[in-house]
Structure formats: structure tokens, C-alpha cells
Amino acid sequence: MAHRLSDSTSPxxxxxxxxxxxxxxWGPxxxxxxxxxxxxxxxxxGYAACHWCHVMAHESFEDESxxxxxxxxxxxxxxxxxERPDVDAVYMDATVAMTGQGGWPMTCLLTPEGEPFWCGTYLQRPQLLQLLTAIGGAWTEQEAQVRASGTAVVEALTRSQDPAQEPLPLDPDLLDAAVATLTRSFDQEAGGFxxxxxxxxxxxxxxxxxxxxRTGSTSAWRMLEETATAMARGGLYDQIGGGFARYAVDRSWVLxxxxxxxxDNAQLLRFYAHLWQAAGRVEGADATRHLAGRVVRETAEFLLRELRTSEGGLASSLDADTEGVEGATYVWTPAQLTAVLGAExxxxxxxxxxxxxGGTFEHGxxxxxxxxxxxxxxxxxGVRTKLKAARDQRPQPDLDDKVVTAWxxxxxxxxxxxxWLxxxxxxxxxxxxxATLVVESHVVDGRLRRSSRKGQVGVAEGVAEDHGDLIEGLVVLHAVTAQTRWLESxxxxxxxxxxxxxxxxxxxxLIHDTASDAEPLVLRPRARGDNAEPCGQSALAGALLGYGAAVGSAQHLERAGRALGPMGTIAARDPRFAGWALAVAESTVDGPLQVAISDGTGQAELVAAVRQALPPGALAVVAAGASNQGQATPPLLRDRGAVNGRAAAYVCRGTRCDLPVSESEELVAALLR
Incomplete structure (x- = not known):
């Protein structure tokens, strides 16, 4: 038997x-x-960190029968x-259509041309054996009917992808309505939705x-503050090593x-950094600011300690299991705490x-x-340090060390x-x-690839979210470093x-998940909403907005608005599945906000004011002076110099700009108005 997977870049x-x-x-x-x-x-x-994927592998795929x-x-x-979110998206749509639900491991039976005629998720070994026997017989005796079923599924999925004929603008009224809808599904006791x-x-x-x-909404603040606090104080968050687990199986974030x-951890790191900054401006939010700051530091440390690869990228995930046991690395008994810390x-x-x-998890x-x-x-x-050292001596979960472009x-x-904050x-x-790794290694012959592992770039081309998320990251990195090479890329x-x-x-x-010249699948996938990460539609809308703000391009800003249009219907119906589209839309209202700070006396005070008052989603670029000599001037800093020898801050909203200010108090007032 040929071991065809041995050269894969996928753990x-x-x-x-x-x-x-x-x-x-998957391939020709x-x-x-x-x-x-x-x-x-x-x-x-499936994927490497999936618990039930491992279970099905051990039960069934290691079984000779x-x-x-x-x-x-x-x-x-x-x-x-x-590695192949495009393939996953096509057959997950089919699985949901056939069964009413999806998830991984995903199991699909396809015609030799790729049309799905049976779909499901996890199957126990007896179920799988029964399925394979039944389908084998049906294919032999009723091939035409089976093929017709697959064709009908693809036709139905194609019809369901037709976009709405009229865009629904994500305007202030819709944004207000989204907050009201979220309020109705908010868990008043445990946070979240x-x-x-x-x-x-x-x-x-x-x-x-x-x-x-933007609005000062107390309802919005209460929901986000209570949810952020509950997640960070519960078992979802790793209180010893930093970083968040994928999800909680219970309502109260304990398990x-x-x-x-x-x-998850990249998006949560950015959100908690924004929360840390915003809480400094909200009366009575000192405890939230302290908690958010701690979470930011611990999560950043986790990313760089446990997910950073030798090439400089960030690995995909840590497994749920340790030696086949879910959570074994992370859970404790009172006796284990005493053994490490002493009785008192x-x-x-x-x-x-x-x-x-009695325990809050399994087996006490x-x-x-x-x-x-x-x-x-x-x-x-001291306690946290001792417990971390002791936990490091336990068997550790496996690392999926491939570097995914979008993530x-x-x-x-x-x-x-x-x-920067x-x-x-x-x-x-x-x-x-x-950024250096991805830009220099994942772009092959001018085309962006999806992933790499140990310096070897995978063959799968990047999908829409890879482009949108990477562009977003490069625009932010350009703003923080004032280096134009990131903006050019x-x-x-x-x-x-x-x-x-x-x-x-x-x-x-309309943004499709795959390129017009990509490998043809039975269906060209297009995400219907944001899920665990921004979908391609939202990601590229955000990328257009950020890039347009950074280079001062009204054309890109207008296109960002057009890219948000197809997300309007789902944002109105169920805003939980349009989170990034709504966040991008918030930045378009009276914006996006851009701040450019020139060289000159008093620059440090202006920078401190921006760190205090810059709204989330805004873009700030600071002239780097001598440290960036030889670099091209960022677009937002061109023709924007000191005023009477003092550093000046130039504040613009969308295509409208204020007069420059040189006093930090004036800058804070301009940012918070």
C-alpha cells in the first residue's frame, strides 16, 4: 500500500x-x-486539534476490517x-443541508466527479461498517440513482448561493438594531450569547x-464587559499558561x-488590548482594565512561547488531547495542588x-x-510560576505546527x-x-499560498480570508512601524x-472564497457569514477599508462599503454571524478615523494621547524620525510636518480632515468627539 500522505505539509x-x-x-x-x-x-x-477526529481515527481508521x-x-x-478550507466549505454546506448540522470529523461519500450523495459527521465503527456495506451495494445495484442524488444536491446548493438582489446598507440604524438584537440573546447571568x-x-x-x-451605548458596554470578564475568569482561559481554549461546553465558561x-487567541489578544485601552476612559472600569491588561500580557506570552515557530511564524494549534486523554495537561485535584505548593x-x-x-471536570x-x-x-x-513549572513536567498536547496565512x-x-498600545x-x-515569513515565503509566482510547514510551502492557494486577514495585518504593521514596505505588499x-x-x-x-481561476470544485464556495474568524467577504471589506485609510484612497473606501453590502441581510437577521462586518461598518460611520503625527518637539505627548484615546478600528501613524531614515514616507505623513517647530497631529475622518493640533488635550478632544 502506498503511503501517499508521507510528504504532506499537514500534521x-x-x-x-x-x-x-x-x-x-485531495487532488487530481x-x-x-x-x-x-x-x-x-x-x-x-478533520484537523489536528479535533478530539473526535482522533477518536474516529483510533476506532475506525486503524481497524483492519x-x-x-x-x-x-x-x-x-x-x-x-x-489547509483546504475551500474543500471543507463545499462539503460542509452539503452536510448541513442533508443533516441539519455540521462539524468535524466530517464524513462524505462522493461520486467519482465529486458530487456528494451522503454526508455526516462522527460515526462509530459499527455505524461506519454498516454504511460502507450499504453504500457499496447501492453503488453496484443503483448507480444511476445514486449519481442523480449527488447531482440534485449540487444543484440545490448552487441555487441557495444566489445573493440578494438588493444590498442592505450597514448604516447607523442597522448597527443600532444589531445591538438591540444581541441584547435579546445575551445571557444576563453568565455573559455571552x-x-x-x-x-x-x-x-x-x-x-x-x-x-x-462611537455612541456611548451602555447596553453595548455591559454586554462586552460582562462577557469579556466571564471568559477571562472561567475555565475557558488558561489561568496558568495564558491563552484561551476553543470553546466552553457549558453555559458558564467553566468546562x-x-x-x-x-x-481564537490572535483575535482575543487584539480585542482585549482594545478593551484595556477603552476601559481607561470608562468610569468605574478600573477592574476591567486591570483584568484586560493581564489577559493581553499572558496571551501574548503564550503565543510567543508555545506557538512561535523557528521560522518566525505562528503555529496553528495545540491539541485538545494529551496522549489520548482530553485536557489531561490542564486539570488539577486538591491533592495535586498540595503536592506542588504545600498544604497551606x-x-x-x-x-x-x-x-x-468532587471536581468540576472529570474523574475528580x-x-x-x-x-x-x-x-x-x-x-x-509565585503560585502561578510553581504550577506552570509542575505542569510543564506533564505530557504535553501535540502541536500543529503548520503556518496558516490567514491566522x-x-x-x-x-x-x-x-x-504598540x-x-x-x-x-x-x-x-x-x-509578516516577513509570510510575505517572503507564502507568495509564490505572485500568488498567495494557504500554508507552510517547517519552511516548506503547501500547494494549496490562499482563499479570500487569507488575503483579507493578511492585508489587515500588514496595514496595521505599517501603521505601527511606519514602514511602507508592508503597505506596498x-x-x-x-x-x-x-x-x-x-x-x-x-x-x-460579492467575494467568493476561491479565486476565479482556482481549482474547480463542484461548487464555488462563498461563506454566508462570519464564524470563528472573519469570512472572506468581511475580511476583504476590512482590508479595503484599512488600506484605503492608510493610502488616502476614496476609491478603496467606496469599495469597502460595496463589499459590506452583501453582509447586510445576515447582519440584520443574526448579528452573531456578522461580527466582523459590523465592526468594519462601525469604522465607516463618520470615518474611518486616521491620525498622523509628525516629527517635532512634543511628539511623545501626542503619541501618549493617541494611546489613550484612539478609538478601536482607527489608524494612527507616527513619524519615526532617525530610526526610519532611508525608508519611504508613509502616505499619511506626506506633506504633514511640524507646525512652528512642534510636532503636529493630523486627524481625518474618511475624506474630511481637521486642522493640525500640537497640544495633547486638543488631540484627545478631537479623537473622542
């Missing part, structure tokens, strides 16, 4: 190299074999959804933060599903961290919560902006290193993305 696929199943990677070879042998394709989609049926009657294809399971609603929180900055994803400190830590004799163990801030920070720092774009923006230059340098990528992913329609600038 997930490499986990299946030794299966008795004769796996293929697999389809050619399916068509030559007239066998259906068995498509299995399953392998015998698969190898004899099907062409088995294994896909890493993180809806019931269990609860995922961090990061993009929605960012929208609420921007809405509060995490333990995998840690780069895309162990009992004190158990009370503080809600570690009980507890996740760690921090419902209140420790009364003795020095004691707590590194999110991390570049987060590390650069948080580093909290004056941590090492974080900014980490953003520079990641962003411009090249943006021109390519709009040309290849965009389609002008009556509904606005």
Missing part, C-alpha cells in the same frame, strides 16, 4: 500515514483513480480542513466595543474543550481556583477558574497593535518576523484579491 494528514486505509490527498490523482475504477470517493475531513471495506470499494481521501456550548464571540465583542466608542487555536498554599490555591474534592479533577483577583499579587505570581495575518495585527516592542518584532495582494475573488453584483462587491 493532521501525517497522523494518518500508518493507517491501514489507503488514503489519498484521487479523482483519476475514482473515475478509472468507477468507485465512489470516501471523503474524511474498516480499511478492507474502504480500500476495496472506495477511493479514500483525507483532507485537513485548515445563547446557551451551551459557548464559543468566544470575539468579533461581536469588537463590534460592541467600536459601537460604544473548556481544551484545544487552543491561533485564530495548596488549600489557599484550591479555594481561589475553585478546585474541589477540576479546571482552573479565577472568579476574583488574588488579594496578594506577589503570592499569586498569521490575524496574529500580525494583534501583536503589532497590542505591542502596551509599549512592548518584542511583540511588534514578533509581528514583523511573522498589502496593496499588491489587495489588487490581486479584488480582481480574482470579487464579483460586482446588484448586491454589492
Amino acid at each position: 493532521y494528514l501525517l497522523q494518518h500515514v500508518d493507517n491501514p486505509v489507503d488514503w489519498h490527498e 490523482e484521487a479523482f483519476a483513480e475514482a473515475q478509472a475504477t468507477n468507485r465512489p470517493i470516501f471523503l474524511s475531513v 474498516v480499511a478492507e471495506l474502504l480500500n476495496a470499494g472506495f477511493v479514500p481521501v483525507k483532507v485537513d480542513r485548515e 445563547g446557551t451551551a456550548p459557548k464559543f468566544p464571540p470575539t468579533m461581536v465583542l469588537e463590534f460592541l466595543l467600536r459601537h460604544h466608542a 473548556p474543550h481544551f484545544e487552543k487555536m491561533l485564530y 498554599d495548596g488549600a489557599r490555591a484550591a479555594e481561589l481556583l475553585v478546585v474541589t474534592l 479533577a477540576s479546571t482552573l477558574q479565577l472568579p476574583v483577583e488574588p488579594s496578594d499579587p506577589t503570592w499569586w505570581d 498569521n495575518g490575524l496574529a500580525i495585527a494583534a501583536l503589532a497593535e497590542a505591542g 502596551l509599549e512592548e516592542p518584542a511583540w511588534v518584532q514578533a509581528a514583523v518576523d511573522a 498589502a496593496g499588491r495582494l489587495l489588487d490581486d484579491a479584488v480582481a480574482r475573488f470579487g464579483e460586482e453584483t446588484e448586491a454589492g462587491l
Whole structure:
């Protein structure tokens, strides 16, 4: 049996190299074999940090009887959804359409041409054996009917993708209505929206933060503050090592599903940095500011300590399992705390961290919560250090070390902006290193690739979200460093993305997930909303807005508005699935806000004022003086020099600019008006 996965750049696929199943990677070879042998394709989609993907692999794909049926009657294809989000999107749409729900592992049966005729998710071994036997018989005896079923599914999915004929503008009225809708689904007791399971609603929180900055809405502030506090104090947050788990399985954020994803932590890092800054301007929010600042520092440390690769990028995720046991690295019993800390400190830590004799997790163990801030920070720092050292001696979860373009774009923006706001230059340098890797390695023959691993770039081309998220990160990095090379790279990528992913329609600038010249699939995927990360539509809308603000291009700003149009319907119907579109839209109202600060006497005071009062989503560029000699001048700083020898701040909203100011008090007033 050929071990076709052995050269993959996906750690997930490499986990299946030794299966008795004769796996293929997605590609022409697999389809050619399916068509030559007239066998259906068995498509299995998952990702490295997925707990139930591991369970199904151990139960079924390591089983000889399953392998015998698969190898004899099907062409088995294994896909890493993180490497091929386009393939995942097409067949997830089919899975949801057929079953009413989706998730991973995803299991689909396809005709040799790729049309899905059966879809599901996790299957126990007996169920899978029964399915394979039944489908094998149906294919032999009723092939025409099976093929017709697949064709009908694709036709139905194609019809469902038709965009609305009229755009629904994301104007102030719709933004106000979105806040009202979110208020109705807000969990008044535990924070967040809806019931269990609860995922961090990061993009929605960012929208609420921007809405509060613009309108002063107390409802928006209450929802975002209570949710941010509950997430950071519960088991969702790693109180010892920093960083957030993927989601909580309960309503109260106590029981995490333990995998840690780069895309979650990058977005949460940026949001908490914005929250830290905003809380400094809200009366009575000192505790929130302190908590947000701690979360920012600990999460940035987690990213750079545990996800940074030797090439300078950021790895995708840490597994939910440790040696096959979910959460084994992270949970504690009172006895384990005592063994590390001693009787007195162990009992004190158990009370503080809600570690009980009965346990809050499984087998008498507890996740760690921090419902209140420790009364003795020095004691707590010592406890946290000792527990981290002891935990490091335990078996550790596996690392998925591939570098995904989109998620590194999110991390570049987060590390650069948080580093600038909290004056941590090492974080900014980490953003520079990641941007250097992606721009220099992931762009091949002028085209952006999706991922790399250990310096080897994958073959899959970048999708729309890769372009949008990376451009966003490069624009933010340009603003923080005042280096135009990042803006130039962003411009090249943006021109390519709009040309290849965009389609002008009556509904606005429609963004497809895949390029017009990409590998053809049975359906050209297009996300219907933001989910765990910005969809391609929202990501490129934000990229157009940020780039337009950075270069002073009314054309790009107008296109950003047209790209938001197709998101209006879902933003009005269910704003939880349009969080990034709503956040971008907030920045378009009376904006986007741009600030340029020239060289000159008093520059430091103006910079301090911007760090205090810059609204989230605004763009600030500071002249770097001697440290950037030889660099081209950023567009926002051209022809904007000192006034009477003093540094000057130039504030613009959209295409309208104020007179320059040189006093920090005037600048704060201009930013907060």
C-alpha cells in the first residue's frame, strides 16, 4: 500500500500515514483513480486539534476490517480542513443541508466527479461498517440513482448561493438594531450569547466595543464587559499558561474543550488590548482594565512561547488531547495542588481556583477558574510560576505546527497593535518576523499560498480570508512601524484579491472564497457569514477599508462599503454571524478615523494621547524620525510636518480632515468627539 500522505505539509494528514486505509490527498490523482475504477470517493475531513477526529481515527481508521471495506470499494481521501478550507466549505454546506448540522470529523461519500450523495459527521465503527456495506451495494445495484442524488444536491446548493438582489446598507440604524438584537440573546447571568456550548464571540465583542466608542451605548458596554470578564475568569482561559481554549461546553465558561487555536487567541489578544485601552476612559472600569491588561500580557506570552515557530511564524494549534486523554495537561485535584505548593498554599490555591474534592471536570479533577483577583499579587505570581513549572513536567498536547496565512495575518495585527498600545516592542518584532515569513515565503509566482510547514510551502492557494486577514495585518504593521514596505505588499495582494475573488453584483462587491481561476470544485464556495474568524467577504471589506485609510484612497473606501453590502441581510437577521462586518461598518460611520503625527518637539505627548484615546478600528501613524531614515514616507505623513517647530497631529475622518493640533488635550478632544 502506498503511503501517499508521507510528504504532506499537514500534521493532521501525517497522523494518518500508518493507517491501514489507503488514503489519498485531495487532488487530481484521487479523482483519476475514482473515475478509472468507477468507485465512489470516501471523503474524511478533520484537523489536528479535533478530539473526535482522533477518536474516529483510533476506532475506525486503524481497524483492519474498516480499511478492507474502504480500500476495496472506495477511493479514500483525507483532507485537513485548515489547509483546504475551500474543500471543507463545499462539503460542509452539503452536510448541513442533508443533516441539519455540521462539524468535524466530517464524513462524505462522493461520486467519482465529486458530487456528494451522503454526508455526516462522527460515526462509530459499527455505524461506519454498516454504511460502507450499504453504500457499496447501492453503488453496484443503483448507480444511476445514486449519481442523480449527488447531482440534485449540487444543484440545490448552487441555487441557495444566489445573493440578494438588493444590498442592505450597514448604516447607523442597522448597527443600532444589531445591538438591540444581541441584547435579546445575551445571557444576563453568565455573559455571552445563547446557551451551551459557548464559543468566544470575539468579533461581536469588537463590534460592541467600536459601537460604544462611537455612541456611548451602555447596553453595548455591559454586554462586552460582562462577557469579556466571564471568559477571562472561567475555565475557558488558561489561568496558568495564558491563552484561551476553543470553546466552553457549558453555559458558564467553566468546562473548556481544551484545544487552543491561533485564530481564537490572535483575535482575543487584539480585542482585549482594545478593551484595556477603552476601559481607561470608562468610569468605574478600573477592574476591567486591570483584568484586560493581564489577559493581553499572558496571551501574548503564550503565543510567543508555545506557538512561535523557528521560522518566525505562528503555529496553528495545540491539541485538545494529551496522549489520548482530553485536557489531561490542564486539570488539577486538591491533592495535586498540595503536592506542588504545600498544604497551606495548596488549600489557599484550591479555594481561589475553585478546585474541589468532587471536581468540576472529570474523574475528580477540576479546571482552573479565577472568579476574583488574588488579594496578594506577589503570592499569586509565585503560585502561578510553581504550577506552570509542575505542569510543564506533564505530557504535553501535540502541536500543529503548520503556518496558516490567514491566522498569521490575524496574529500580525494583534501583536503589532497590542505591542504598540502596551509599549512592548518584542511583540511588534514578533509581528514583523511573522509578516516577513509570510510575505517572503507564502507568495509564490505572485500568488498567495494557504500554508507552510517547517519552511516548506503547501500547494494549496490562499482563499479570500487569507488575503483579507493578511492585508489587515500588514496595514496595521505599517501603521505601527511606519514602514511602507508592508503597505506596498498589502496593496499588491489587495489588487490581486479584488480582481480574482470579487464579483460586482446588484448586491454589492460579492467575494467568493476561491479565486476565479482556482481549482474547480463542484461548487464555488462563498461563506454566508462570519464564524470563528472573519469570512472572506468581511475580511476583504476590512482590508479595503484599512488600506484605503492608510493610502488616502476614496476609491478603496467606496469599495469597502460595496463589499459590506452583501453582509447586510445576515447582519440584520443574526448579528452573531456578522461580527466582523459590523465592526468594519462601525469604522465607516463618520470615518474611518486616521491620525498622523509628525516629527517635532512634543511628539511623545501626542503619541501618549493617541494611546489613550484612539478609538478601536482607527489608524494612527507616527513619524519615526532617525530610526526610519532611508525608508519611504508613509502616505499619511506626506506633506504633514511640524507646525512652528512642534510636532503636529493630523486627524481625518474618511475624506474630511481637521486642522493640525500640537497640544495633547486638543488631540484627545478631537479623537473622542
